[in-house]
Amino acid sequence: MRGTDHRSRITRLLIRRALTELLRQKPLQSITVKELCEVAGINRGTFYAHYIDLYALREEMEGEMLQDFQQALSPLLEEEQPDERTPLKITAGIFQCLKDNAEVCTMTLGPYGDKAFAAKLINIGREKCVDSYRRYFTNASRKQLEYYYAFVSAGCIGLLEKWLSEGMTSSAEEVAEIAQGIMMSGVGFLGQAKGAERSGDREDA
Amino acid sequence: MRGTDHRSRITRLLIRRALTELLRQKPLQSITVKELCEVAGINRGTFYAHYIDLYALREEMEGEMLQDFQQALSPLLEEEQPDERTPLKITAGIFQCLKDNAEVCTMTLGPYGDKAFAAKLINIGREKCVDSYRRYFTNASRKQLEYYYAFVSAGCIGLLEKWLSEGMTSSAEEVAEIAQGIMMSGVGFLGQAKGAERSGDREDA
């Protein structure tokens, strides 16, 4: 990588914006360096002065998103104020962080996103969550805990994709409540089933 | 596509096997026609005699998997024997079908799989499921139903990926029970939480 020159920073910004733009339309593998440089309005040689290839570029951007993500999460996961961090607040914090990084989310988790990155995201939370489950559900088998995590982590990303596809019009809290509700109660989240109906108090609009 | 000649069928078999083989190692976009032909042991020109490009090849294979899938599902979804098709049996049938098509599943849903195909799979069940939900959960909003489906369909695919990564050692029924359990009860699937413990009857080994 080149230095912290004013021009260097601008060039890298142009490159990143071009990639974000192009990843809205097609997968990385269908994007050529030449194409990206035309969109960015820079010389092709200049690209190679900054990055080895398109994959290195995406990796850098994903890495920064990952840092943001972990940083935004750390206060929520700290041991110091266990009274403050209710499950819902943690979930809401996660979705808020995702909303703040909407562009990168689209890039990495949208239709032309990077499956490997999604897997990485999931893995970050895995141990912590499974350990946490294990403390509360002492009778569940390790296998059950792992499968539960596999399901709900993928489910959350599916939810996020849906949210993205709708332009993230709902608030982070709202989506977090949905995720929370499903993870906690399954279909129970949808309210009383027909036939077992009662004077319903539910949480929809 | 060429005719049904004996040689043609063998050639196509070789091509398909080569693609399946290569997709274990890298995404389609990183595979060249040249490479595939070397693996398949055929001439590069011969490939173009059968397929337009690698994407057409994959599409054909995915299409066949999709047909298998819908065919395996149709008896489960028919209206004729509604007493036979309990939710668990349907779910088990789905996972059994996925297990029968393990190779294609790895190809399309594994680490180097095709996000678009997963999305297509999800969309197939969407309307049917949401309509079905709507009948049972008359008080839930459309948005809740859609978000619930987005979550659990993605969750099921996440579960499938986990299952695949473990070589599908568990039975289809077992995985179906897990999926069913989570979808129905959320964390409740994991048994009684600590603090609210009672003489537990759970379903693990």
Add this chain to the structure above:
DNA sequence: AAGGATAAACAACAGGGTGTTCATTTTTAG
């Protein structure tokens, strides 16, 4: 079994993207 038809193998081609190098111009920083 012979012969016409079909498909595969082979070779050659232009076209386009890659990654690198070099000389040149522009911009930044001291």
Add this chain to the structure above:
DNA sequence: CTAAAAATGAACACCCTGTTGTTTATCCTT
């Protein structure tokens, strides 16, 4: 203002692509 750093444009050999034309092998029919 000057020297260093960065961007540019052009050129390059390389590899993959997709196509075409020719030759060889295999098939199906008679």
